[in-house]
Amino acid sequence: MNGTAASSALYVDAEGGEDFTTIQAAINNASPGDTIIVYPGTYTENVNANVENITIRSLSGNPEDTIVVHVGSGSNFNIDADSVTISGFNITGTDSTGIYMSGISGANITNNKFSGIGCGVQMESSGMCSLISNTVIDSAQHGFYLESSSDCIISNNVISDTGEEGILLENSVNCTLTNNTISNTEYDSIYLYYSGSCVLTGNSISNSYDNGISLYDSGSCSLAGNAISGSYNGIELNSSSNCNITDNIISYSWDDGIDLDSSGNCNITDNTITDAEDDGIDLNSSSNCDITGNTVSNIEEDGICLEYSEGCSLINNTISNTSFGIYLAGSDGSTLRNNTASSGTYGISLWGNKNCTLTENVMSGNRYNFDYDIYEISDFENASGNIIDTSNLVDGKAVYFFENEPDPLIGNDAGVIYCINCGNVEIKDLVLQNNTYGVFLYNTSSEMQNNTINNTIYGTMILCSQDVRLSGSRIENSMAGIILEEAMDTTLTDNTVRVSFFWD
Numbered sequence: 001m002n003g004t005a006a007s008s009a010l011y012v013d014a015e016g017g018e019d020f021t022t023i024q025a026a027i028n029n030a031s032p033g034d035t036i037i038v039y040p041g042t043y044t045e046n047v048n049a050n051v052e053n054i055t056i057r058s059l060s061g062n063p064e065d066t067i068v069v070h071v072g073s074g075s076n077f078n079i080d081a082d083s084v085t086i087s088g089f090n091i092t093g094t095d096s097t098g099i100y101m102s103g104i105s106g107a108n109i110t111n112n113k114f115s116g117i118g119c120g121v122q123m124e125s126s127g128m129c130s131l132i133s134n135t136v137i138d139s140a141q142h143g144f145y146l147e148s149s150s151d152c153i154i155s156n157n158v159i160s161d162t163g164e165e166g167i168l169l170e171n172s173v174n175c176t177l178t179n180n181t182i183s184n185t186e187y188d189s190i191y192l193y194y195s196g197s198c199v200l201t202g203n204s205i206s207n208s209y210d211n212g213i214s215l216y217d218s219g220s221c222s223l224a225g226n227a228i229s230g231s232y233n234g235i236e237l238n239s240s241s242n243c244n245i246t247d248n249i250i251s252y253s254w255d256d257g258i259d260l261d262s263s264g265n266c267n268i269t270d271n272t273i274t275d276a277e278d279d280g281i282d283l284n285s286s287s288n289c290d291i292t293g294n295t296v297s298n299i300e301e302d303g304i305c306l307e308y309s310e311g312c313s314l315i316n317n318t319i320s321n322t323s324f325g326i327y328l329a330g331s332d333g334s335t336l337r338n339n340t341a342s343s344g345t346y347g348i349s350l351w352g353n354k355n356c357t358l359t360e361n362v363m364s365g366n367r368y369n370f371d372y373d374i375y376e377i378s379d380f381e382n383a384s385g386n387i388i389d390t391s392n393l394v395d396g397k398a399v400y401f402f403e404n405e406p407d408p409l410i411g412n413d414a415g416v417i418y419c420i421n422c423g424n425v426e427i428k429d430l431v432l433q434n435n436t437y438g439v440f441l442y443n444t445s446s447e448m449q450n451n452t453i454n455n456t457i458y459g460t461m462i463l464c465s466q467d468v469r470l471s472g473s474r475i476e477n478s479m480a481g482i483i484l485e486e487a488m489d490t491t492l493t494d495n496t497v498r499v500s501f502f503w504d
Contacts (some may be wrong), residue, residue, distance in 0.1 A: 002020070003236070004199070007200050008033065008034055008035060008307065009035050009036075009037060009133075009342075010029060010034055010035070010036045010037070010364070010418065011026075011037050011038075011039070011059075012026045012028055012036060012037070012038045012039060012043075012288065013038075013039040013041065013252065014027075014042065014043055015039070015041060016040065016244055017074070018039070018117075019275060019352075020254075022045050022046050023038060023043055023045060023047045023056065023068070023234045023425075024045055024157045025046065025443065026193070026199050026488065027048070027049060027050065027051055027056070028482065030051045030053050030054050030333065031051065032051060032053040032054065032275060033053050034051070034054050034055075035054070035056075035057065035060050036054060036055065036056045037056040037057060038056070038057065038059060038060050038066055038088075038089075038421065039066070039241060040058070040059065040060055040062075040065040040066050040118055041065075041066065041067070042067045042069060042071040043066075043067065043068050043069070043071075043073055043467070045068070045071060045079070046070065046071050046072065046074055046075065046076060046077045047068065047076065047077045047081045048080055049077060049078065049080060049081060049082075049084045049086070050080040050081050051081055051490040052081035052082045052083055052084070052207065053081075053082070053083040053084070053087040054081075054084055054085070054089070055084075056084070056085065056086050056087070056491040057085070057086075057087040057088045057216075058079075058088030058089055058368075058500045060086070060088070060161070061087075061088045061111065062088065062212075063090040063111065063112055063113035063135070064090060064113070065442035066089050066090065066092075066359040067089070067090040067092065067143065068089050068090070068091050068092070069089075069092055069093050070091075070092065070093020070096035070117070070234070071093075071260070072223070072403050072478055073096075074096070074097070074100070074450070075096055075098065075099060075100035075122075075422075076091045076092075076093055076096055076097070076098050076099065076117075076337075077091070077098065077099040077100070077153060078100050079099065079100070079101035079104050080101075081104070081106075081110075081380075082104055082105045082106050082107075082128075083105070083106040083107070083424045083431065084104075084106075084107050084108070085105075085107070085109075085110070086099060086108070086109050086110075086111065086112065087108075087109075087110045087111050087112065088110075088111050089112050089113070090113045090114045090115065091112055091113070091114050091115075091117065091120075092114070092116050092117060093116070093117055093397075094116060094117070094118075095118040095140060096117050096118055096320055097117065097118055097119045097121075097122045097373045098112070098117050098118075098119065098121060098136075099112075099120070099121045099122070099124050100116040100121075100123075100164070101121045101122075101123050101124070101129070102123075102125055102126065102207055103122040103124070103125045103126060104123070104126040104129065104150065105126065105127050105128050105129070106128050106129065107123075107129040107130070107278045108129070108130045108132070108205065108293050109121055109130065109131045110130070110131075110132045110133055110134065111132075111133050111134065111137070111224050112134045112349045112406070113134070113135045113136075113137070114134065114135065114136040114215050115137045115138055115144075115242065116137075116139075116141065117139050117140070117415070118139060118140045118141050118432070119140075119141045119143075119144075119145055119430065120134065120136040120139055120142070120144055120159070120243075120465070121134075121143075121144045121193070122142075122144075122145045122147075122150070123144075123145070123146045123149050123150060123192070124147045124149065125148045125149060125503065126146075126149045126152070127148070127150045127152065127197045127289070128151045128152065129149070129151060129152045129153075130152065130153045130154075131144055131152070131153070131154045131155070131157060131329070132153065132154075132155045132156055132157070132302075133155070133156045133157065133216045133296045134157045134158075135157070135158045135159075136157070136158070136159040136160070136162070136166075137245065138160075138162075138256050139160055139161075139163065139343055140162075140163045140164075140445055141162070141163055141164045141166050141181070142164050142167070142168050143157070143159035143160060143162050143166045143167055143185075144157070144159070144164070144166075144167045144168070145165075145168045145170075146167075146168070146169045146170070146172045146175065146492070147170045147171060147172065148170070148171045149169075149172045149175070150172060150250060150305040151173075151175065152172070152175045152176070152178070153176050153178075153349065154175065154177045154178075154325070155176070155177070155178045155179055155312055155323040156178075156179045156180065157180045157181070157184075157318065158180070158181045158182075159181070159182045159183075160182070160183045160184050160185075160187075160424070161183075161184045161185075161271065162184075162185045162187075162295050163186050164185070164186060164187045164198075165179065165185060165187045165188050165189070165191045166180075166182035166185045166188075166189040166190060166205075166208075167182065167189070167191070167273045168191050168193070169187075169191070169192045169193065169195040169198065169218075170193045170194065170195065171193070171194045171195060172195045172198075173196055173197050173198065174197050174198065174376065175195070175198045175199075176198070176199045176200075176201075177190060177198065177199070177200045177201075177203060178199070178201045178202050178203065178330065179201075179202040179203065179205070179253070179421070180203045180204070181196065181202075181205075181207075182203065182204070182205045182206075183205070183206045183207050183208075184207045184208075184496075185207075185208045185209065185210070185234045186209050186210070186427065187208075187209070187210045188207040188208065188210045188211045188212070188213070188214040189208040189210075189211070189212050189213065189228075189477045190203065190205070190212070190213045190214070191211075191213075191214045191215075191216075191230065192214070192215045192216070192221065192240075193216050193217070193218065193219045194217045194218060195215075195220050196217075196219045196220050196221060196240075197219075197220045197221065197435045198221045198222075199221070199222045199224075200213060200221065200223045200224070200226060201222070201223075201224045201225050201226065202223065202224075202225045202226065203226045203227075204227045205226065205227070205228045205229070205231065206225070206229045206230050206231075206434060207229075207230045207231075207261075208230065208231040208386050209232070209412060209444055210232050211231055211232050211233045211234070211235070211236045212226075212227065212228035212230070212231035212233070212234045212250070212272075212348065212465070213226065213234070213235045213236070213241040213252075214233070214235075214236060214237075214238075215236070215237045215238065215263075216238045216239060216240065217238070217239045217240060218237075218240045219240050219241045219242050219243065220241075220242045220243065220246045221243045221244075222243070222246070222313070223235060223243065223245045223246070223248060223297065224244065224246040224247050225244075225246075225247045225248065226233065226248045226249075226252045227248070227249045228251070228253075229250070229252050230251075230253075230279070231250045231251065231253055232255050233255050233256045233257070233258070233259045234248070234250035234251075234253045234256070234257045234273070234276075235248065235250065235257070235259070235457040235472065236256075236258075236259045236260075237259070237260045237261070237263040237266065237291050237293075238259070238261045238262060238263065239262045239384060240266075241263050241264045241265050241266065241425060242261045242265045243266045243267075243271070244266070244312070244423050245258060245266065245267065245268045245269070245271065246267070246271070247258060247269075247270050247271065248268055248271045248272075248493060249271070249272045250271065250272070250273045250274075250276075250372065251273070251274045251275050252274075252275045252276075252315065253273075253275070253276040253278075254275065254277050255276070255277060255278045255279075255308065255369075256276055256279045256280070256281070256282045257271075257273035257276045257279070257280045257281060257296070257299075258273065258280070258281045258282070258391075258415060259279070259282045259395070259403050260282070260283045260284070260286040260289065260309075261284045261285060261286065261433060262284070262285045262286060262287075263286045263289045264286050264288050264289060264309075265285075265287075265288045266286065266290075266292070267289070267290045267291045267292070267295075267452045268281060268289060268291045268292070268294060269291075269292045269293055269294070270292070270293040270294065270456045271294045271295075272294070272295045272296075273294065273295070273296045273297075273299070274297050274298050275299075275302045276298075276300065276301075277301075277379045278300060278301045278302075278303075278304040278492070279299065279301050279303070279305045279382065280294075280296035280297075280299045280302065280303045280304060280322070281296065281303070281304045281305070282302065282305045282307075283305065283306045283307070283309040283310065283312065283331075284307050284308065285307075285308050285309060286309045286312075286313050287309050287312065288301070288311040289309065289312045289313075290312070290313045290315070291312065291313065291314045291316070291317060292313070292314075292315045293315070293316045293317065294317045294318070295317075295318045295319075296317065296318070296319045296320075296322070296364075297319070297321050297322075298321045298322075299319075299321070299322040299323070300322075300323065301322070301323050301382045302322060302323065302324040302325075302326075302327040303317075303318060303319035303320075303322040303324065303325045303326060303344070304319060304325070304327070304431070305326075305327045305410075306325045306328045306329065306331040306334065307327070307329045307330060307331070308328070308331060309331045309334075310331055310332045310333050310334065311332075311333045311334060312334045312335075313334070313337075314326065314334065314336045314337070314339055315336075315337045315338060315339070316337075316338050316339065317336070317340070317502065318339070318340045318484055319340065319341045319342070319344070320340075320341075320342045320343045320344065321343050321344060322341075322344040322345070323344060323345045323346065323402060323457045324345065324346045324349050325339075325341025325342070325344050325346060325347045325348055325349075325363070325366065326339060326341055326347070327333065327346075327348075327349045328349070328350050328353050328356070329337050329351040329353070329445045330352050331353055331356070332355050332356065332366065332414070333354070333355045334353065334355055334356045334357075335356070335357045335358075336356070336357070336359075336361055336484075337358075337359050337360055338360045338361065338467065339360070339361045339455065340361070340362045340363075340364075341362070341363050341364075341369075342362075342363070342364045342365045342366065342380060343365045343366065344366045344367075345366065345367050346367070346368050346369075346371055346436075347363030347364075347366040347368070347369040347370055347371075347394070348361060348363055348369075348370055348371070349370075349371040349372075349373075349436075350365045350371065350372045350373070350386075351373050351374070352373075352374050352375045352379070353384070353386065354384045354386065355384070355385035356385075356386045356387070356388075357387045357388075358386075358387070358388040358389070358392050358399075359387075359391050359392065360421070361392045361393070362392075362393050363392075363393065363394045363395070364393075364394070364395050364396070365395070365489070366434065367432075367434065367455070367457075368416075368434060368435055368436045368437045368456070368457065369394035369395060369415070369416070369434050369435050370392075370394050370416050370436065371374075371435070371436035371437075372388075372390065372418060372435070372436075372437075372440070374402070375431065377395045377463065377464070380420055380421070380442045380443070380463075380464070381421075383403050383404055384403060384420075385399070385422070386403070388401035388418075388422040389401075390411070390413075392500045393413035393415070393432055395414025395415060395433075395437055396415075397413055397414060397416075398411065398412050398413045398414055398415055399415060399416055399418045400416070400418065400419075401418045401480075402418065402419045402420065402422050403420045403422070404420075404421050404422065405419070405422045405423065405449075406422070406423040407423050407424075407425070408422045408423065408444075410425060410427055410430070412429070412430065414427075414430050414432065415432060415433075415435070415461075416432055416435040416437065416438065416439075417430075417432065417438070417439045418437070418440045419440070419444040419446070420440075420441075420442045420443065421443045421444065422443075423444070423445070424444075424445045424446065424447070424467075425441075425445070425446045425447075426446070426447050427446060427447070427448040427449075427451060427474065428447070428448070428449045428450055428451070429449070429451065430451045431450070431451070431452045431453075431454070432452070432456075433452075433453065433454035433455045433456065433465045434453075434454070434455045434456070435458070436454060436456060436457045437458050437459075437461050438451075438453035438454075438456045438458075438459045438460055438478075439453070439458075439459075439460045439461070440458075440461045440463075440477070441460075441461065441462050441463065441465045441468065442463045442464055443463075443464050443465055444465050444468075445465065445466060445467040445468060446458070446465070446467075446468045446469070446470075446493070447451045447469050447472070448468070448469065448470045448471070448473060448476075449469075449471050449472050450472045450473060451473040451474075452473070452474050452475075453462060453475045453476070453478070454475075454476050454477055455476075455477045455478070456476075456477075456478045457479050457480070458478060458479065458480050458483055459475035459478040459481040459482060459497070460473075460475065460481070460483070461485075461496060462482070462483065462484045462485070462487045462490060463483075463485050463486065464485070464486045465476075465485070465487050466486070466488040466489045466490070466491075467488075467489045467490075468487060468489070468490045468491070469491045469493070470482065470490070470491070470492050470494065470495060471491070471492070471493040471494050471495065471498075472493070472494050473495045474495070474496045474497075474498075475495070475497045475498070475499075476496075476497075476498045476499075477494070477498070477499075478499055479499070480499065481497035481498075482495070482497060
């Protein structure tokens with residue numbers, strides 16, 4: 001067919017079978033709305049697409065047989081007009097940019113292969129563009145790089161073996177990244193830098209030498225249904241608030257599964273995190289976050305860790321096989337409800353927190369199910385405001401935690417006991433085991449008789465208390481059986497303490 005026979009179609013054949021032997025010559029003779037169809041072959045040229053609303057596509061639709069090789073400096077394709085479509089090419093050339101555009105709207109880049117280049121697609125100050133079903137292999141820098149661009153769609157692309165990020169967005173907003181497969185990147189597989197209000201869904205990421213998905217100062221983003229394996233942090237947010245992290249599957253992280261730093265008001269919901277070498281979910285200085293319905297297992301350190309992250313809610317999470325199931329430090333005003341922490345070293349550990357509420361949490365099968373402590377003894381002088389009721393269970397028994405209670409009553413279902421600034425408490429005929437403390441008393445008098453305390457770090461702690469009588473009790477397998485510190489008028493009678501010195 002002669003390329004000039006129909007104004008809407010121009011044909012290119014490097015072998016001379018059509019009117020044009022180069023893509024550029026066809027563009028130079030094209031009008032808006034035309035389609036340029038390229039026969040299989042190798043085209044060694046730098047193409048400037050400067051006619052709006054044209055389509056440049058391979059005849060076969062197979063990138064393997066229609067090759068555009070970069071010449072000299074610059075890019076294989078430079079898009080210099082709106083609404084240009086490029087489809088079906090193998091775009092290659094050492095250190096070149098495959099497709100470059102600046103100040104463009106409505107470009108469509110589909111079904112291309114980029115190989116052995118510097119960057120697959122670089123987009124600056126452009127909008128409403130689509131990058132769909134492309135393959136990028138062995139790029140020296142990025143797979144795709146968007147700068148100061150908006151409302152773009154990046155979907156169903158395969159990116160591997162990049163020297164830097166797989167996909168980098170810088171100062172770009174309202175973009176959607178969905179169903180992309182990214183592997184073997186030297187930097188983050190997906191990195192959003194000052195790029196808010198983006199949606200990342202259904203992406204599959206593996207073997208990143210940095211983070212799987214990383215956001216810096218990129219708030220109000222949604223990360224849902226992504227699968228991430230073999231990265232430093234699976235998902236990392238830094239100074240990126242108001243994000244939703246939902247239904248992601250994260251495994252084999254070298255550090256944390258999900259890591260938030262200075263990123264408040266985020267929702268972390270229904271994620272599955274396994275086999276992290278540090279924490280499953282780690283929040284630092286990230287307040288007012290909701291952490292709900294997550295499953296976390298086989299974690300070297302903390303299943304869920306909050307440090308200086310106030311006002312967070314941890315609800316319906318399931319954590320197993322960790323060093324610490326849930327660890328809170330300096331995270332005042334947080335709520336823990338209906339979480340399960342099992343088969344770890346510690347179940348739930350609280351350090352230096354105030355005004356927290358714990359209800360209906362289940363700790364079982366841990367070496368030490370429950371741990372509550374403070375940084376300075378003087379901190380006990382003022383009420384912490386923590387509410388930890390007996391609906392919390394340690395190996396099926398209740399946690400009894402009292403502050404400023406004049407007449408604390410301990411039931412026979414007790415599994416661990418804390419009385420801080422309380423009146424006289426009677427503790428009798430109980431079996432208390434598998435917690436950091438069996439009994440912890442601060443500024444509290446007590447009659448303790450015939451109790452059995454096993455497998456604790458500190459069997460009985462009597463701190464700044466007076467008129468305490470401990471008799472007929474047996475304490476075994478603790479680093480320290482009975483500790484008296486600033487205790488007065490304390491009587492110990494007929495107790496058996498068998499201590500195994502150990503530390504985990």
